[in-house]
Amino acid sequence: MDKHGVFRVFSKRITKENFKSILVQNIVPIMFVILCLVAVRWSGKPLAFLLQEVVFRMSRNSFLVLSLVIPVMAGLGLNFGLVIGAMAGQAGLIFVAARQIPGVLGLLTACLVALPLALGLGYMIGRIMNMARGREMIAGMILGFFMNGVYQLVFLFGIGTVIPFSNKSMILPSGIGLRNTVELGTIRWVLDELLMVRIGPVRVPLATLALSAVLEVLITWLYRTKLGQDIRAIGQDMRVSQVAGIQVDRTRIVAMMISTVLGAFGQIIFLQNIGTLNVYDSHGQIATFAIAAILVGGATVSRATVGQALLGTFLFHLLFIVSPYAGQNLLGSAQVGEYFRVFVAYAIIAVSLALHSMQRARAQAAQKH
Amino acid sequence: MKKIPRLCCLLLCVLLIVSLLASCTPEEQPEPVDEPGGEVPAPFKIGIVTGTVSQGEDEYRAGEQMKERYGDRVIHVTYPDNFMAEQETTIGQIAGLASDPDVKIIAICQGVPGTAAAIDQIRQTRDDIIIVVVSPHEDPAMIDKKADLALDVNNLARGAAIVRLANAMGATKLLHYSFPRHMSMELLATRRQQMEEECERLGMEFIFVTAPDPMGPDGIPGAQKFILEDVPRQVEQHGKDIAVFSTNCGMQEPLITAALEHGAIFPEQCCPSPTHGYPGALGLDVSGIAGDMPKIVAAIEEKIVEKGGAGRFATWPVPINMALLRGGIELAILALEGEAELTNMEDISRILEQETGVSVELQRYSEDGNLFLALVGSVIFGLDN
Numbered sequence: 001m002d003k004h005g006v007f008r009v010f011s012k013r014i015t016k017e018n019f020k021s022i023l024v025q026n027i028v029p030i031m032f033v034i035l036c037l038v039a040v041r042w043s044g045k046p047l048a049f050l051l052q053e054v055v056f057r058m059s060r061n062s063f064l065v066l067s068l069v070i071p072v073m074a075g076l077g078l079n080f081g082l083v084i085g086a087m088a089g090q091a092g093l094i095f096v097a098a099r100q101i102p103g104v105l106g107l108l109t110a111c112l113v114a115l116p117l118a119l120g121l122g123y124m125i126g127r128i129m130n131m132a133r134g135r136e137m138i139a140g141m142i143l144g145f146f147m148n149g150v151y152q153l154v155f156l157f158g159i160g161t162v163i164p165f166s167n168k169s170m171i172l173p174s175g176i177g178l179r180n181t182v183e184l185g186t187i188r189w190v191l192d193e194l195l196m197v198r199i200g201p202v203r204v205p206l207a208t209l210a211l212s213a214v215l216e217v218l219i220t221w222l223y224r225t226k227l228g229q230d231i232r233a234i235g236q237d238m239r240v241s242q243v244a245g246i247q248v249d250r251t252r253i254v255a256m257m258i259s260t261v262l263g264a265f266g267q268i269i270f271l272q273n274i275g276t277l278n279v280y281d282s283h284g285q286i287a288t289f290a291i292a293a294i295l296v297g298g299a300t301v302s303r304a305t306v307g308q309a310l311l312g313t314f315l316f317h318l319l320f321i322v323s324p325y326a327g328q329n330l331l332g333s334a335q336v337g338e339y340f341r342v343f344v345a346y347a348i349i350a351v352s353l354a355l356h357s358m359q360r361a362r363a364q365a366a367q368k369h
Numbered sequence: 370m371k372k373i374p375r376l377c378c379l380l381l382c383v384l385l386i387v388s389l390l391a392s393c394t395p396e397e398q399p400e401p402v403d404e405p406g407g408e409v410p411a412p413f414k415i416g417i418v419t420g421t422v423s424q425g426e427d428e429y430r431a432g433e434q435m436k437e438r439y440g441d442r443v444i445h446v447t448y449p450d451n452f453m454a455e456q457e458t459t460i461g462q463i464a465g466l467a468s469d470p471d472v473k474i475i476a477i478c479q480g481v482p483g484t485a486a487a488i489d490q491i492r493q494t495r496d497d498i499i500i501v502v503v504s505p506h507e508d509p510a511m512i513d514k515k516a517d518l519a520l521d522v523n524n525l526a527r528g529a530a531i532v533r534l535a536n537a538m539g540a541t542k543l544l545h546y547s548f549p550r551h552m553s554m555e556l557l558a559t560r561r562q563q564m565e566e567e568c569e570r571l572g573m574e575f576i577f578v579t580a581p582d583p584m585g586p587d588g589i590p591g592a593q594k595f596i597l598e599d600v601p602r603q604v605e606q607h608g609k610d611i612a613v614f615s616t617n618c619g620m621q622e623p624l625i626t627a628a629l630e631h632g633a634i635f636p637e638q639c640c641p642s643p644t645h646g647y648p649g650a651l652g653l654d655v656s657g658i659a660g661d662m663p664k665i666v667a668a669i670e671e672k673i674v675e676k677g678g679a680g681r682f683a684t685w686p687v688p689i690n691m692a693l694l695r696g697g698i699e700l701a702i703l704a705l706e707g708e709a710e711l712t713n714m715e716d717i718s719r720i721l722e723q724e725t726g727v728s729v730e731l732q733r734y735s736e737d738g739n740l741f742l743a744l745v746g747s748v749i750f751g752l753d754n
Contacts, residue, residue, distance in 0.1 A: 181485070274486045
């Protein structure tokens with residue numbers, strides 16, 4: 001079934017001969033597994049709690065992490081512009097919260113409101129990425145900062161002045177701008193509780209997980225289509241693809257649009273689980289953490305699979321859950337675990353980016369010889 | 370051959386789960402000591418969530434103080450330094466405390482974003498936990514309903530209170546230093562408004578002076594230099610019975626220095642606490658007495674009196690968040706033991722007065738809510754001397 005290898009975690013099949021090179025290539029997930037093992041051992045937390053936390057974190061984060069796969073395949077690198085998709089998702093949620101639309105209908109409305117915004121923004125990001133070819137990641141990150149300014153302008157100044165807003169309880173007393181917290185009471189846990197199954201002491205939100213599973217199947221399916229083949233081709237070599245008659249620019253824009261829309265939906269799924277929306281911060285580091293997770297799974301700037309995304313989400317969040325407790329138990333200080341966790345999260349991004357560059361340089365050198 | 374990568378994944382997962390199980394063997398979970406002669410089993414545990422020292426030392430130290438008071442009954446964890454962006458971790462940390470069935474009280478200070486979500490998550494499985502939130506960052510109207518007890522400083526009422534205090538200390542004029550960025554913040558602008566109104570009511574003159582923004586091109590040093598130069602000018606123009614106040618933390622130290630030197634009145638810092646501005650302005654080394662507020666207050670008093678500022682300098686006698694956190698926990702313990710009521714004004718006042726050592730004025734945020742806003746009486750240095 002997995003003909004195109006999108007489910008695969010390791011890049012090659014393991015044989016005796018290439019064992020060492022596979023070890024080197026997958027050093028990041030291997031390091032993380034070891035770290036997780038140590039941290040889990042020392043956290044001293046009950047199994048039920050850890051499983052419950054991991055299940056919930058997987059359910060709310062998988063979708064966001066999966067939305068990174070397509071741009072990587074298209075050679076656009078890691079999509080730091082995911083925050084922009086998240087902002088579109090939040091706009092949808094704010095609309096639903098203002099109208100107090102309940103239940104699944106509310107969730108669907110949020111998606112519907114977010115969809116055109118995300119498509120438009122995705123198109124814009126794609127256009128800019130085409131201009132900033134070769135520097136997509138830093139362009140995406142800066143675009144995220146830029147859009148954050150626009151977002152704040154709209155919701156902090158636009159609401160109540162340019163944009164009429166009926167729900168007065170969500171607005172600051174001065175009548176302009178949204179309050180910093182929006183309660184998502186009407187759609188809180190709507191998706192999670194659609195199909196909540198209890199396995200032993202752990203509650204599993206099957207519907208949310210199923211949605212991520214559907215996305216996985218869709219991504220696999222996409223690779224069998226013409227568009228998917230084009231995306232893979234331009235990811236491998238843009239020049240050759242151009243010669244072969246693939247519309248490179250258009251395909252890259254489409255890949256960006258898909259990722260942005262998925263990011264918007266991912267943020268809606270994420271926040272319906274959290275239950276409150278921090279209007280000005282919720283999207284802040286969505287991209288950084290999703291990217292860290294996919295890197296932890298062994299993905300690189302140019303290669304990412306669904307399997308890596310899921311393994312990465314699992315490992316990254318497991319470490320996030322246990323490391324503060326492990327730090328506390330090992331060193332007897334509540335804060336050391338926190339510093340340790342922060343250090344690991346950012347170090348892993350730096351290490352994976354550096355390793356990837358080294359591996360690529362080595363591969364290029366090998367080709368020359 | 371093709372199965373091998375998937376096999377590896379499976380192996381990894383199995384390994385992880387095995388280690389999870391290994392970490393959860395019964396020996397890891399200390400059983401309550403029940404044997405005769407042994408310690409009496411602790412009736413319940415208290416979970417405390419604060420920032421790390423790099424975020425705000427006061428709260429972390431208050432958590433440590435509670436740990437000293439109640440020993441192993443206290444589980445102290447921290448929320449992320451980068452709490453604005455890492456809500457999930459905050460939620461995980463708070464909810465993690467509830468995974469221990471012995472935990473019956475969870476106190477969070479400060480209530481950073483994610484607190485409300487964590488309360489919701491805890492409530493799904495546990496309704497026997499008392500949740501105390503100190504200094505909520507999220508919308509107060511929401512925390513008012515979600516927490517069992519929420520405590521915060523009554524920042525709005527402080528406006529009038531500062532003017533009344535200055536008046537009692539003999540001031541005829543009040544000088545308010547601030548800058549546009551602060552004045553666009555609703556709370557600070559409203560407080561200024563209230564100060565102005567209270568001044569009018571008491572027949573005092575309200576003077577507003579725009580200082581350079583410390584976030585501006587001159588930075589904090591520029592703003593501090595301005596204060597050091599401007600206070601003597603103002604004292605010369607308006608006389609010594611002028612009370613000075615600034616909305617910015619960085620300006621407190623030069624403000625105290627200049628007021629002391631030129632004889633102005635200083636009723637309160639922007640964030641009232643004995644350790645805010647005073648030790649630096651007075652060249653006081655508090656390293657030996659860190660955390661011991663009565664000693665720090667006494668040391669400040671001695672210096673102020675020595676420099677001739679008796680009766681003209683004041684502050685709150687405690688770092689308020691510390692007192693609110695300790696008080697909130699003590700009240701929750703009493704409530705669990707059936708000796709106090711969580712949302713009873715008298716009980717809250719009593720406990721807070723016990724923790725602060727001075728009178729506390731309480732105000733309820735909404736009629737049937739659980740958020741209480743506290744205003745603490747001031748200590749005026751050298752008043753009795």
